[in-house]
Structure formats: structure tokens, C-alpha cells
Amino acid sequence: MLDYSHADWKSRAKALQFHSQAFIGGKFVDALSGRTFDSINPATGETLSAVAECDAADVDLAVVAARRAYDSGSWSRMAPGDRKVVLLKLADLIRANLAEMALLDSLDMGKLVTDAATIDAPGAAHFFQWHAEAIDKLYDEVAPTGPGDLALVSRVPLGVVGAVTPWNFPLDMATWKSAAALAAGNSVVLKPAEQSPLSALRLAELAAEAGIPEGVFNVIPGFGHTAGQALGRHMDVDCLAFTGSTQIGKKFMEYSGQSNLKQVWPETGGKSPNLIFADCEDLETAADMAAFGIFFNQGEVCSANSRLYVERSIKGAFVEKMIARAEATQPGDPLDPASKMGAIVDARQTEGIMAAVEAGKETARLVTGGARAFVDGKGCFVQPTIFDDVDHNDPLAREEIFGPVLSIIPFDSEEQAINMANDSIYGLAASVWTDNLSRALRVSDQLVAGTVSVNTVDALSAQTPFGGMKQSGFGRDLSLHSFDKYTALKTTWIKYKA
Numbered sequence: 438m439l440d441y442s443h444a445d446w447k448s449r450a451k452a453l454q455f456h457s458q459a460f461i462g463g464k465f466v467d468a469l470s471g472r473t474f475d476s477i478n479p480a481t482g483e484t485l486s487a488v489a490e491c492d493a494a495d496v497d498l499a500v501v502a503a504r505r506a507y508d509s510g511s512w513s514r515m516a517p518g519d520r521k522v523v524l525l526k527l528a529d530l531i532r533a534n535l536a537e538m539a540l541l542d543s544l545d546m547g548k549l550v551t552d553a554a555t556i557d558a559p560g561a562a563h564f565f566q567w568h569a570e571a572i573d574k575l576y577d578e579v580a581p582t583g584p585g586d587l588a589l590v591s592r593v594p595l596g597v598v599g600a601v602t603p604w605n606f607p608l609d610m611a612t613w614k615s616a617a618a619l620a621a622g623n624s625v626v627l628k629p630a631e632q633s634p635l636s637a638l639r640l641a642e643l644a645a646e647a648g649i650p651e652g653v654f655n656v657i658p659g660f661g662h663t664a665g666q667a668l669g670r671h672m673d674v675d676c677l678a679f680t681g682s683t684q685i686g687k688k689f690m691e692y693s694g695q696s697n698l699k700q701v702w703p704e705t706g707g708k709s710p711n712l713i714f715a716d717c718e719d720l721e722t723a724a725d726m727a728a729f730g731i732f733f734n735q736g737e738v739c740s741a742n743s744r745l746y747v748e749r750s751i752k753g754a755f756v757e758k759m760i761a762r763a764e765a766t767q768p769g770d771p772l773d774p775a776s777k778m779g780a781i782v783d784a785r786q787t788e789g790i791m792a793a794v795e796a797g798k799e800t801a802r803l804v805t806g807g808a809r810a811f812v813d814g815k816g817c818f819v820q821p822t823i824f825d826d827v828d829h830n831d832p833l834a835r836e837e838i839f840g841p842v843l844s845i846i847p848f849d850s851e852e853q854a855i856n857m858a859n860d861s862i863y864g865l866a867a868s869v870w871t872d873n874l875s876r877a878l879r880v881s882d883q884l885v886a887g888t889v890s891v892n893t894v895d896a897l898s899a900q901t902p903f904g905g906m907k908q909s910g911f912g913r914d915l916s917l918h919s920f921d922k923y924t925a926l927k928t929t930w931i932k933y934k935a
């Protein structure tokens with residue numbers, strides 16, 4: 438556990454060196470065009486680094502390097518137990534560079550450095566470790582075909598995996614995709630979000646230091662419509678793992694259909710409901726967690742509990758608890774361990790959040806927040822904001838805002854709560870608070886969501902699959918099920934004289 442003061446983090450930030458070139462074929466290289474784009478710290482507006490702006494030509498180079506590495510067998514044909522040793526070393530290297538990894542994400546996208554140092558960076562190390570430890574414990578199958586026939590059903594890596602990730606958890610999203618894909622023996626070409634490419638570039642260097650052979654893990658920073666699209670349309674990419682918005686997830690399905698029918702696994706948006714029943718005994722914890730569910734990471738969480746349904750008999754008191762918690766979560770300098778909330782990723786996202794808030798002021802009752810905030814007179818910050826008595830059909834309750842904005846909606850019966858919770862295009866996560874066991878099971882059973890958390894929010898671990906239903910996408914990250922995305926089942930049928 439790092440115990441740095443505000444001054445410590447600031448001086449470490451000042452001394453930090455950034456990798457700003459693409460990592461292709463085991464080397465840091467400029468974009469072929471020579472172009473760069475600025476990576477900006479949203480808390481201060483300062484430019485951190487000019488980063489290589491990769492486009493289709495660089496994507497092609499990276500895919501060629503990845504394919505060559507795959508075909509060479511240097512990684513793909515390495516014994517799983519040997520791949521495990523390398524990936525465990527990578528996990529150790531992330532731990533050894535924890536403060537740096539945390540700072541890169543904090544500076545690049547505005548999250549609290551203490552969250553990055555206690556949740557994101559240790560999480561990345563843990564996810565690499567978990568997938569590494571799993572990979573030499575997965576057995577394949579012998580089919581029950583009978584004498585004279587031996588039919589082996591084995592999992593084989595797919596080849597070249599493209600990964601396109603968002604900016605809200607830069608290091609962890611890069612890890613969720615690449616840990617399982619690499620453990621399974623694939624080569625990876627990762628395009629991180631243009632808002633936050635720095636930690637992925639450092640991860641590439643650590644991967645090489647751990648012993649991942651050249652060409653096996655490539656990182657190409659760049660924009661979505663150029664580099665992202667080129668990866669999605671590439672004829673020699675076998676699988677495209679995507680996390681981001683529903684709109685762009687749909688585009689990747691189109692790219693696949695218009696190119697080589699590569700597998701596409703979209704993990705997309707959400708508008709997750711949190712249901713508070715009056716029979717929940719610990720309403721203080723429910724309120725603490727409901728606030729965490731929407732204000733953690735500035736609300737920039739795909740599974741953020743942005744719709745809060747509260748049983749009418751307790752709603753007034755519960756709203757008061759939520760207001761108190763929101764007011765105690767004001768944004769501050771992301772590098773200050775005393776800050777409760779960080780900066781929004783960039784000016785565009787901040788404007789989008791504020792547009793939704795301004796529209797909400799016309800249709801619902803603003804009970805706290807509702808304005809931009811500044812730290813030392815600058816930066817992209819938004820006050821924690823709560824609207825009460827939101828109409829279930831209001832855009833506030835239907836559209837993903839991806840910021841610290843909570844909509845509270847009363848309900849009168851269990852059936853009504855379930856119906857409203859499920860009446861959404863999304864189905865990523867849901868939470869239920871009750872001390873009635875039958876109700877907990879009955880409601881969880883009916884909620885359409887990839888993860889239902891009972892008496893907690895956003896339950897997540899390496900051991901359990903994470904992903905959505907409906908337009909929150911499909912495919913699962915984490916757990917042994919994540920290997921399903923990155924492997925194909927192959928049948929080898931052998932005839933013999935019985």
C-alpha cells in the first residue's frame with residue numbers, strides 16, 4: 438500500500454517520463470506519417486506528451502508483426518506453464534512500478550491517483566496473475582466416440598487479437614483484454630483510447646521486460662475512426678475485443694461483416710438500476726454504496742448505478758442521505774489523497790455531461806450539484822449531481838450520461854420496480870437492497886443484467902465473468918469464461934484399429 442502525500446505525488450508526477458511512440462514488433466517507433474496528437478491532463482489543461490498518431494499503415498505494420506510472431510510459435514506454441522511464468526513476471530513488474538502506473542492513468546484521464554494506486558494498478562497485476570495461473574490448469578476433452586475412433590476436442594488460440602479500449606479504466610481495460618488473450622497464446626494489437634494511451638504504452642515495455650517475445654504484444658495509439666476502424670476492418674485480424682460505447686460496438690460488427698467475418702466481442706454501455714426496498718435494514722450502508730455506485734471514478738463507469746429506484750415509503754429520508762453523501766464528494770486535485778472525486782476525462786465529455794444536466798433541470802428536480810467545478814481555477818470538473826422525482830421516461834433515466842449524475846425514481850411495488858429496472862436498452866449490471874431473502878432471489882432472478890449485486894453494488898472479481906445483456910453487448914471479460922473469446926474449439930479425429 439503506497440502512503441504518499443500530495444507533495445509526494447506532485448513531485449513524482451513532475452519527474453515522470455512518458456512513452457509516446459507506438460510499440461510495434463518489440464520496438465518503440467513513430468507513426469509512419471510522423472504525426473502526433475497531444476495527450477492532455479484534464480485536471481490542469483496541460484499537455485503531457487505528443488503521442489504517435491497511428492493510422493491504417495501503422496495498424497498494418499502491427500498486424501504483420503503480430504502474425505509473424507504468432508506463426509513463429511515463439512509464444513503461441515510455448516507450453517502454457519512457460520507462458521504462465523512470463524505473465525507472472527509481468528504482474529510482478531506492474532506491482533514494482535505501481536506508483537508510476539497509477540500516476541499515468543491519473544494524469545492522463547483525471548481519476549484520483551489514490552484510486553488508481555489502490556484499485557486500478559493492483560487490479561491489473563492481479564488480473565495478469567490470475568489468468569497466468571489459470572492457463573496451465575485448463576484441460577481439453579476426449580469425445581465419447583467409442584472404440585476405433587479417438588476424437589480430441591482442444592482449445593486453440595485464434596491468432597491475432599485486436600483490442601480497442603476506452604479511457605475510463607485505461608490500464609485495467611487494456612489488461613482485461615490482453616491478459617486472457619496472451620495467456621491463451623494469441624498475439625495482440627491493442628489500440629487504447631486517444632484520451633488515455635500512456636499506461637498501455639508503458640505496459641508494452643513491461644511486457645517486453647517480462648519476456649513476452651517481440652511482435653506478440655503491440656500498442657498503437659491513435660484515433661477511433663482511423664486506427665480503430667483499420668483494426669476492425671483488417672483482413673488478418675481474427676478476433677476484435679472491444680470495450681466502449683454501444684454506438685461504436687455496433688460499428689465493429691459492421692466492420693467485421695464488411696471484411697473477414699472476424700469474431701467481435703463488444704462490451705458496451707450501461708444505465709444500471711439500483712433498487713432500494715424499504716425492508717433493507719442497513720440503509721446507511723445502502724446509501725454509502727449507492728453514492729459509490731454513481732460517484733466513483735466521476736461516474737465514468739460502464740456499470741455505474743445511475744438509476745436509483747427507491748420504495749416510496751422511505752424515499753424522502755433516503756434522498757436526504759444521498760444529498761449528504763454527494764455534498765461530501767466534491768471534486769479536488771486528483772493527485773491529492775484528500776480529494777474525493779477527480780476530473781472528467783476531457784472538455785468534450787464535460788460539455789456532454791453538462792448538456793444532460795441542463796436539460797434535466799427543465800424536466801426533473803435538481804436537489805444537489807448541477808454545475809461545473811474548478812480546482813485552482815481550472816480543469817474539467819463536475820459537481821456530484823442528483824435529480825429527484827425523475828420520470829422513468831426522461832432522458833435522464835434512459836441515456837448513459839457517463840458522469841457523476843444520479844436520477845432518483847420512486848416505486849410502489851416490487852413488480853413496478855422490476856419492470857422499470859428492465860425497461861432499458863441496456864443490461865450490464867443491477868443492484869438490489871433488501872433483507873428479505875426470498876425477495877432478493879426473486880428480484881435478482883427477474884433482472885436482465887450480466888451481474889446482479891445483492892446488498893452491494895458493482896460486485897466484480899477475477900473469478901466471475903463481467904459483461905452485458907441487450908445493448909450492453911455480449912462476451913465476457915474475466916474468469917475462465919474469458920478464454921472462450923480468445924480460443925476456438927478444434928476437433929482432431931483419429932481412426933485406429935480397435
Ligand code: NAD
Nearest residue numbers: 602603604629630661662665666681682685704705706739
Ligand atoms: P467510445 O466508444 O467512444 O471509444 C472506445 C474506443 O473505440 C476508443 O479506443 C476509440 O478510439 C474507439 N473508436 C471510437 N470511434 C471509433 C470508430 N468509428 N471506429 C473504430 N473505433 C472507434 O467509448 P469511450 O467514450 O472511450 O468510453 C465510454 C464508453 O465505454 C461508455 O459507453 C461505457 O459504458 C463504455 N464502457 C463499457 C465497459 C464494459 O465493460 N461494458 C467498460 C468500460 C466502458
